[in-house]
Amino acid sequence: MTTDERYMRRCLQLAANGLQNARPNPMVGAVIVAEGRIIGEGYHVRCGEGHAEVNAFASVKDADSYLLKDATIYVSLEPCAHYGKTPPCAELIVRKGVRRCVVGCVDPFAKVSGRGIAILREAGIEVTVGVLEEECKHLNRRFITFNQLRRPYVTLKWAQSADGFIDHDGKAYAFSTPFTRMLVHKLRSETDAILVGRVTDEREHPLLDVRHWSGRSPMRIVLDSSRPCLGIDFSLPVLQQLMDALYERKIQSLLVEGGATTLRHFIDSGLWDEMRIEISPVLLGKGTPAPALPKAAEVMKRDQIDGNIVLYVKKKE
Ligand SMILES: [Zn+2]
Numbered sequence: 001m002t003t004d005e006r007y008m009r010r011c012l013q014l015a016a017n018g019l020q021n022a023r024p025n026p027m028v029g030a031v032i033v034a035e036g037r038i039i040g041e042g043y044h045v046r047c048g049e050g051h052a053e054v055n056a057f058a059s060v061k062d063a064d065s066y067l068l069k070d071a072t073i074y075v076s077l078e079p080c081a082h083y084g085k086t087p088p089c090a091e092l093i094v095r096k097g098v099r100r101c102v103v104g105c106v107d108p109f110a111k112v113s114g115r116g117i118a119i120l121r122e123a124g125i126e127v128t129v130g131v132l133e134e135e136c137k138h139l140n141r142r143f144i145t146f147n148q149l150r151r152p153y154v155t156l157k158w159a160q161s162a163d164g165f166i167d168h169d170g171k172a173y174a175f176s177t178p179f180t181r182m183l184v185h186k187l188r189s190e191t192d193a194i195l196v197g198r199v200t201d202e203r204e205h206p207l208l209d210v211r212h213w214s215g216r217s218p219m220r221i222v223l224d225s226s227r228p229c230l231g232i233d234f235s236l237p238v239l240q241q242l243m244d245a246l247y248e249r250k251i252q253s254l255l256v257e258g259g260a261t262t263l264r265h266f267i268d269s270g271l272w273d274e275m276r277i278e279i280s281p282v283l284l285g286k287g288t289p290a291p292a293l294p295k296a297a298e299v300m301k302r303d304q305i306d307g308n309i310v311l312y313v314k315k316k317e
Contacts, residue, residue: 004074004102007031007038008132011076011104014043014052015139019190020215021046024250026107026143030056031074032098034067053079053089057096069097076104076136078129081115090119100126104136108147145273146252151243152192153253154271156263157184158290159278165287166260172204173287175280177306182212187276189215192251195242197262198224208257219251223262239269263291270296275313 001009014029022028022044030052032040042055050058053075060068079089079101093101101120106129107113120127137144142153159175160166167173176184188194189210196206201222209217223242225234230245232238246254256266266272275297277290293313301312 002131004128004131007033007072007074008076008102008104008136010038010041011052011074012132012135012139014041015076018044018046023047023192024143024252026077026109026140028052028075028077030076032056032060032068032071033074034064034071039064039067039071048085051080051086051089052076053092054086057092069099071098072100072102073098074102074104074131076132077140078103078105078107078112078114079116079120080107080112081119082111088116088119090116093120094123094125098125100128102128102131104131105129105133105140108144141273142253146247150247151271152246152251153273154256154266155187155191155253155274155276156256156266156272156291157187157276158258158263159280160290161280161282161284161287163283163285164290165284166258166290167287168284169286170288173282173284175278175282175308177308180278180305180308180310183305183310185210185213186215188218188255189213191218191253191255193219193221193246193253194255194257195221195223195262196257197259198222198226199261200257200259203259206257218255239265239271243271260288260291267291267294273315275311277311277313279309279311281307 010031011029015027018027025044025047027044028051029043030041031038040056040060042052042059044052073093079093081088081090103117117127117129145153158166194208208220221229228234232241256263296315297313298316299311300314303310
């Protein structure tokens with residue numbers, strides 16, 4: 001691991017603390033290094049409050065401030081260039097007079113994209129872009145997908161038996177363990193909206209909340225032609241209208257929790273980014289078959305928890 005990567009990894013660690021509260025802003029971490037040590041660090045804690053760079057500079061002790069002229073600031077996402085709720089961080093970095101800036105990845109947000117980096121370079125600061133770029137992008141995959149594709153980041157989630165059924169002969173079956181259920185509630189707390197189809201809603205009356213984790217409960221959506229929501233016209237293609245409606249409402253992430261028909265619609269239309277599949281060792285013999293994995297599916301991670309297997313699947317690029 002290079003020195004730049006080591007400090008960028010620290011930025012990523014810091015940034016991840018903003019997972020629940022930075023939304024709808026991206027998670028960002030910043031580290032200021034001089035004479036081979038960290039003299040300041042910070043992350044974006046909450047939307048509306050200071051950005052990572054502001055917090056990092058604020059944490060530098062007065063006794064260390066003379067080091068700034070030779071310092072390097074590491075930021076996991078390109079510093080902002082526009083006046084939002086706070087002044088632009090690119091201008092703050094210029095004002096503080098650091099020598100070098102290392103950026104994890106470019107900000108896809110139209111008001112920033114490349115302009116933050118341009119401001120720094122014009123001021124004579126040496127800029128390096130793309131250190132741990134894939135990890136920096138992955139951390140903000142919801143924010144990036146929302147801004148680039150103008151739709152929420154879609155995660156499909158289901159649980160199934162070892163023999164491939166998502167229910168037992170049409171009746172709901174509890175595949176998860178107390179611990180994996182808690183993980184699902186954690187995932188929900190990190191998501192802006194959850195969707196289920198009509199059949200799942202009628203059969204299981206899912207609460208879709210986060211009662212086994214702390215944090216806010218996501219917006220709950222039931223896709224039901226007899227109870228249209230979000231202004232969707234069911235005589236027209238539904239999923240694209242849904243994506244547009246959620247984009248308008250600034251919903252950056254959507255968790256689709258079934259059932260089989262709804263999941264298949266998303267898979268067939270290619271409107272998904274990630275899947276979380278929990279497989280219990282139980283054999284049920286009959287039931288509703290789990291969706292088949294599409295060709296574009298690639299397993300990123302495989303966890304074994306309480307005897308269940310949890311697969312994290314992403315779409316091949
Ligand atoms: Zn900023």
